[in-house]
Amino acid sequence: MPGEVELTIASHPRWLRLARSVVQDYCAALDVPDTQTQSIVVAVDEALSNVMKHAYGGDCSKLVSLSCSTHGNELEFEIRDEGAAFNPLDHDVPPPDELRSGGRGLYLIRAIMDQIEYRRDGDSNCVRLSKKLDTPLGSA
Amino acid sequence: MDINVKRDADRSIIEVSGDIDLYSSPKLRDTVLDLLGKRDQKSVIVNLSNVDYIDSSGVASLVEGLQAAKKRSARFVLVGLKEGPRRVLELTLLLNVFEVHATEEDALKA
Numbered sequence: 001m002p003g004e005v006e007l008t009i010a011s012h013p014r015w016l017r018l019a020r021s022v023v024q025d026y027c028a029a030l031d032v033p034d035t036q037t038q039s040i041v042v043a044v045d046e047a048l049s050n051v052m053k054h055a056y057g058g059d060c061s062k063l064v065s066l067s068c069s070t071h072g073n074e075l076e077f078e079i080r081d082e083g084a085a086f087n088p089l090d091h092d093v094p095p096p097d098e099l100r101s102g103g104r105g106l107y108l109i110r111a112i113m114d115q116i117e118y119r120r121d122g123d124s125n126c127v128r129l130s131k132k133l134d135t136p137l138g139s140a
Numbered sequence: 141m142d143i144n145v146k147r148d149a150d151r152s153i154i155e156v157s158g159d160i161d162l163y164s165s166p167k168l169r170d171t172v173l174d175l176l177g178k179r180d181q182k183s184v185i186v187n188l189s190n191v192d193y194i195d196s197s198g199v200a201s202l203v204e205g206l207q208a209a210k211k212r213s214a215r216f217v218l219v220g221l222k223e224g225p226r227r228v229l230e231l232t233l234l235l236n237v238f239e240v241h242a243t244e245e246d247a248l249k250a
Contacts (some may be wrong), residue, residue: 013163020159020193038224049162094193096232104232111231135175 003067003078011052011081012060019066020045023077026068030137033074040075040131043112046105047079047088047127055083055125073136074114077129086125087118141191143171150182153244157190159224160198168198172205182214185247189220194228206238215239217247 005026009015027037048064056062069080081088088106096104109116115130141158152175160168168201175181184205188194202218209216217239229235241247 013161014165016161017159035223035227036226041193042224042228049195049197052162067182072241096234102196102200104199108196108231124175139170 001096003069003076005068006065008049008063008065010060011056011062011083012065013049013052016045016048016052019048022066023068026074030070030075031135032133033135036131036134039112040077043109043129043131044077044079046109047077047129050086050088050105051079051081051125052081055081055086057084059083071130073133075131075133079125079127079129080121081125082123083125085120086119087115088127089118141167143167145171145175147175147179147181150180150187152179152181152183153185153187155187155190157217159193160191160201160205161193161195162197165197165201166171168203169204172201173208176205176208176212176214176216180212182212183217184209184214185217185219185244187219188222188225188245189243190223191220192224195227196228196232199228199232202238203234217241219244219247 007106008026009017020041024037049116051064065080068078091106093103093106093110096107110137117128119126141160141164144155146153154171175184206216218243
C-alpha cells in the first residue's frame, strides 16, 4: 500500500538533508510534538544512511525510497533499496561506548523507534520503522 | 555545513554551522584531526551553537577528536549544544564523556 508521502532519492548522502526535511514536514503536518519529531528524524536518517553505507557500500548511483504513513496512532516509515541484503536486526547492538567507532546508528534507531521490521523482498531490502505517538493523532 | 577555524598558537575554536550528517561529517573529522595531529593544538573547542542536527557519523567524528586529544593530553571541548544534538549525545550515552560548556567564554574560563 502506498504511503501518504513518498520520496525517492539517489543513494548519495547529499540527499539526506532533503529526506530529513520531508520527515520533519510530515510530522509537523500531523502535529507530532517537536521533541518526538526530532527523534523520529534521527532514526529515519540513520536508516537511510545505513542503506547508503552498507546495502549500497557507498555506491551513490542507486536509489533509496522512503514511504511515510500512519496506522492508528502510529507513524510508519518504510525504507526500500535494491542493494545487498542488510538486515539491521541481525546485528548485535550493545550500548555504545566511547571507544567504539561504529554501531551508534543502529543503536539510535532501536532506542528511538518502537518497532523495527525487516524483510528481503526479491532483490530489495525493506525496513519498516514504527513509532507510537505520545499524543494521539489529531488531538493537537 | 560550514566550518570556520579560529586558531591561536596552541588553541583552536572550530565554529560549525549547519547539519552534521553522513555527507558533511568527514569534513568535521578531517578538521578536528588536522588540528590535533599535524597542528599539535593543546586545546580544541568545537562550537555547535549553530548546529541543529548531528547523526551517528558526526558523533563518531567527535569521539575520534576526543580520543586524539586524550592521546596527546590535549583538551577537547564542546560548547553551545542545542536540544537536538544534546539529545543524540544523551541517547548514545556520550554526553558525560565530553567536556561540555554553554559558551566559548565558559570553556575558556574553565
